[in-house]
Amino acid sequence: MEINTYTLASLKRGQKGVIKSVDTSDPQVQRLMVLGLVEGAELEYASAAIGGDPIEFRLFGCGISLRREQARSFQVAPVATGD
Amino acid sequence: MxxxxxxxxxxxxxxxxxxxxxxxxxxxxxxxxxxxxxxxxxxxxxxxxxxxxxxxxxxxxxxxxxxxxxxxxxxxxxxxxxxxxxxxxxxxxxxxxxxxxxxxxxxxxxxxxxxxxxxxxxxxxxxxxxxxxxxxxxxxxxxxxxxxxxxxxxxxxxxxxxxxxxxxxxxxxxxxxxxxxxxxxxxxSPPPQRISVWSELTDVAKRLRRLSDDKLNLTECERLLVDGMTDRNATVTAGLNDGFVAELRTMREQLFGDDPPIATEARIRYSWVQETLAKAQRSTPPFQSWRTQVTGFLNRPVPGTVGLFLVMAVVFQAVFAWATPVMNGIDFATGALGAVVSASLGDGAFSSLIADGIIAGVGSVIVFLPQILILFLFIILLEDSGYLARAAYLMDRAMRSVGLSGQSIIPMISSFACAVPGIMATRVIPNRRDRIATILAAPFMTCSARLPVYALLIAAFVPSQRIGFMNLQGLVLFGLYMFGIVMGILTALLIRKTALRGPKPPFALMLPEFRRPNLQTVLIQLLGRVKVFLNRAGTVIFTVAVVVWALAYYPRSDLIGSEVVQQRQAAAYTLSGAELAAQYENIDHLASAAQLEQSWLGRAGHFVEPVFAPLGWDWRVSAAVIAGFPAREVVIAVLGTVYAVGDEADEDTLSGRLKASTWADGRPVFTLPMVIGLLIFYACCLQCAATLAVIRRETNSWGWPVFAWVYMTTIGYVGALLAFQIGSA
Missing domain, CATH: 3.40.50.300 (P-loop containing nucleotide triphosphate hydrolases)
Incomplete structure (x- = not known):
């Protein structure tokens, strides 16, 4: 992976990020987009299962779990957590 | 009405x-x-x-x-x-x-x-x-x-x-x-106004609709443009003119270029959703409810996983411990009813049919209703509270290591109630290889029909001792559930490494917040499950009980009948009082055992006995197992019938009769290694016609059900053989 890419998988526990671009080549990623993982959506890293995979995110208040592998297809801009 | x-x-x-x-x-x-x-x-x-x-x-x-x-x-x-x-x-x-x-x-x-x-x-x-x-x-x-x-x-x-x-x-x-x-x-009422969030698509769809001579509606045209010629859409466009499909292709290229249409649709529609939400929804910092706190705690990796195992242990303990008093009551009631019927109808075929066939056969299955109720209650509660999805998420990594995904956990857990709905639930798994591996693993999960067999054998042969907070009987039951899980996982692993080798399946899951299940909904679902069970008890098991009774009762040997009369007369010469009564009873039991042995079922049991003899089974167990192949819970009914007319009939309960049963030389049939072998056989063997039918339907082939049957029966036989031979050596 390139050094400057920051993906959903790079977020830390409690950190938020807004999706900036999606690598749509994988049909599975396209299905995730139907669930609302599109540009502009804000996600928060909520938790993870044992071993840090899969990861649970909060998307508009709802829990959604993704595997680390698929989380890497979503580039994000981290949001400062100050509220 | x-x-x-x-x-x-x-x-x-x-x-x-x-x-x-x-x-x-x-x-x-x-x-x-x-x-x-x-x-x-x-x-x-x-x-x-x-x-x-x-x-x-x-x-x-x-x-x-x-x-x-x-x-x-x-x-x-x-x-x-x-x-x-x-x-x-x-x-x-x-x-x-x-x-x-x-x-x-x-x-x-x-x-x-x-x-x-x-x-x-x-x-x-x-x-x-x-x-x-x-x-x-x-x-x-x-x-x-x-x-x-x-x-x-x-x-x-x-x-x-x-x-x-x-x-x-x-x-x-x-x-x-x-x-x-x-x-x-x-x-x-009038329909709402079209909102046409995606006007480009709607415009093209209108053109497409004209091309179909208005045979398709606007939504169908929009779906055709986005989803393309899927199998289903191919049947939709089958009756249209030849140019339609070519034109559709051109339109899709113009609309989407190289972008995946589904991704484009998601982007456009969610951008509208995001705008709408900005106007119509205001969020204030959430109130920390008990739900969010519970969720927060259970979300942490270690407490979550430990919690999952605790939940499962409690469920199994409850299934065994809570149900016992009710089951004893039912057992007593059927026993008493049979005795009353026997006494009032006297000897003869009809009395035997009612008491030994119908009451003993159906009663021995109804007795497990409390356990099945408790198990289903827990599964429904876990599902409705949103916990099952969380279990899938927690187990994903473990499931993935055996080539499945977390989504397989829901079919697997449902299979603890019954493999049939469990296998049906595999339809949520998008990947075909993953699905078939789950289907083959699911029948290893301990279903509610195996529970009666386990419960009977455990109650009869495992001492009721306290070990920590659990009872030894509960612990053995838990062990059998674990054995089923391990066998299922090994099967999935084996099949994913051989016949169904392929890339790891994907996974995404919505995790709902915990919510309190609604009592009415839970009861409606529970009632539905009970109806299915009682229907089976009332039809299939009733029929089998009668047929098995007939096979065990007929043909009657006149020779044995006349011998009984002679022996009774001989005894009356030499004995009197209590001794005579005991001798009469003894003669009657020997006679009914002899009658049973030369009955159709006895002959069938004898015929297959050599096959099962290395497992330590006598002809009666063999006959019951054979009768149980269409539906495994029937085996209890068969054992109930077989032992009700055998020489152990003076024991009040079926488990007592099993304990008293012996070989011709007086050795007990149900030794510990034999019982363990029998449990292993039941844990593995695919004795369920309904499961085979649903595997056939869900995989759309005869190959998989045949494979599953042969595979599971072989494992069960070999497992029982090893347990008996090693244990008896």
């Missing part, structure tokens, strides 16, 4: 208009509270059937208001009209009126989860554009309030083409009155 009962006809034969005034489709996201609302609206006026040609359950119910009868069809949960599974395709076909034997619905009841407007509105904008009369039930409004979500209903209604929204709390019933009226009046 009420009027509602008149419409209870097989679902596949329902032609809606004749029986109800209107038919309304209930559509919404998974976990949106759709089924709870449906149960609330229809109560017990429900039917479960199947959609023609597929194995998706069709839930219909009626809503009666005044003299109007409205049929509600609870469609499977879906996120989009872009169908990617059989269930999602059913939703699309149902609302477009393309299902065989039913018209398009007269209206739509859309269910929108107030705590998840984001995904809900995505589906809703597609539904509004269908141009059917529509009403929206905004569910979970109480939970939304607690999470600090404030929704501007008027703004939302305006954004959705003027559709009416009703706030409801399905768990308490608040707001349902107005919703009922709205649903009943729905067929006469």
């Amino acid at each position: 009420t009027k509602a009962s008149e419409i209870r006809i097989p679902a596949n034969r329902i032609t809606v208009k004749r029986h109800a005034d209107a038919s309304i489709a209930v559509v919404g996201n998974p976990n949106s509270g759709k089924s709870t609302l449906f149960n609330r609206l229809t109560g017990l006026r429900q039917r479960i059937g199947n959609y023609p040609g597929v194995t998706v359950e069709r839930h219909t119910g009626t809503l009666k208001l005044g003299d109007k009868l409205t049929e509600l069809v609870d469609l499977p949960g879906t996120h989009s009209l872009s169908a990617h599974s059989t269930e999602e395709q059913i939703v699309v076909d149902a609302i477009l009126g393309r299902l065989q034997g039913s018209d398009a619905p007269d209206g739509i009841l859309a269910v929108l989860d107030a705590t998840n407007l984001y995904q809900g509105l995505f589906l809703l904008q597609q539904l509004v554009d269908l141009q059917l009369p529509m009403v929206v039930a905004l569910t979970m409004t109480d939970a939304a309030e607690k999470s600090g979500i404030d929704i501007d209903i008027d703004m939302l209604s305006e954004a959705l083409g003027g559709v009416r929204l009703y706030r409801v709390v399905a768990t308490t019933g608040a707001g349902l009155g107005k919703l009922r009226t709205a649903i009943t009046e729905l067929p006469d």
Whole structure:
């Protein structure tokens, strides 16, 4: 992976990020987009299962779990957590 | 009889208009509270059937208001009209009126989860554009309030083409009155305005519609443009002119270029959703409810996983411990009933049929109803509280290491109740290899039909001792469940490494918040399960009990009968009083054992005995096992019948009779190694015709069910052989 890419998988526990671009080549990623993982959506890293995979995110208040592998297809801009 | 009962006809034969005034489709996201609302609206006026040609359950119910009868069809949960599974395709076909034997619905009841407007509105904008009369039930409004979500209903209604929204709390019933009226009046209401979020698509779709000579509607054309020529769409366009498909291809290229159409659709529609939410929803910092705190704690990796195992241990302990008093009661009642019938009808074939065949056979299965009730209660509670999804998430990594995904956990857990619904539940798994591996692993899970066999043998041969907070019997039962899990996992692993080698399946799962299950919904579901079980006990098991009784009773040997008379006379010369009575009893028992041995069942048992002799089974156990191949729970009924007429009949309970049973030389048949072997055999062997049929249906081949049967039976036999031979050595 390139050094400057920051993906959903790079977020830390409690950190938020807004999706900036999606690598749509994988049909599975396209299905995730139907669930609302599109540009502009804000996600928060909520938790993870044992071993840090899969990861649970909060998307508009709802829990959604993704595997680390698929989380890497979503580039994000981290949001400062100050509220 | 009420009027509602008149419409209870097989679902596949329902032609809606004749029986109800209107038919309304209930559509919404998974976990949106759709089924709870449906149960609330229809109560017990429900039917479960199947959609023609597929194995998706069709839930219909009626809503009666005044003299109007409205049929509600609870469609499977879906996120989009872009169908990617059989269930999602059913939703699309149902609302477009393309299902065989039913018209398009007269209206739509859309269910929108107030705590998840984001995904809900995505589906809703597609539904509004269908141009059917529509009403929206905004569910979970109480939970939304607690999470600090404030929704501007008027703004939302305006954004959705003027559709009416009703706030409801399905768990308490608040707001349902107005919703009922709205649903009943729905067929006469005008449809909402099209919102055409994606005007480019709509414009092209209109052109496409003209090309189809208006045979397709606008939504069908939009779906064709986005989804392309899927298998289902190919049948939709089959009757159209030749140029249509070529033109469709050109239009898609112009609209999407190289971008995947589904991704484009998601981007455009969600950008509208994001704008709409910015106007219609205000969020304040959420109130820390007990739910969020519980969720937060259970979300942490280690407490979550430990919690999952604790939950499972408690369930199994409950199944065994809580049910015991009730089971003892039922056992006593059937025993007493049999004795009364025997005494009042006297000797003879008819008395034996009633007491030994029907009462003993059916009673020995009914006795397990309490355990099955408790197990189903737990599974339903776990599902309705949202915990099953969390279990899938927690177990994903472990499941993946054996080549499955977390989604396999739900079919697996359901299979603890019964492999048939469990195997049906594999339809949520998108990957075919993953699905088949799960289907083959599922029958290893300890189903409720295995439970009676386990329970009987454990109660008879495992001492009831306390070990820590658990009982040794509960612990052995837990061990057998674990054994099934391990065997299932090994099977999945084996099959994914050999016949079904392939890339690791993908995984994404919505994790609903914990919610308190609604009592009414839980009871309705529980009642449905009990009905299925009792139906089986009342039909299949009843029939088998009678047939097995006949096989065990006939042919009667006159020779044995006359010998009994002679021996009784001989005894009367030499003995008297209590000794004589005891001798009479002894003679009778020996005689009935001899009668049984030369009966059809006895002969069959003897015939197969050499096959099972290395496992330590006598001809009676062999006969019971043979009789149990169509449905494994039957084995209890057979043992009940076989031992009721054998020489152990002076024991009050079946377990007592098993303990007393001996070989000809007086050695006990049921030794510990033999019992362990028998348990292993039952843990593995696929003795269930229904499971084989559903595997055949779900894999669409005879190969997999045949493989599963041979594979599981072989493992069971070898396992029992090893246990007996090593244990007895």
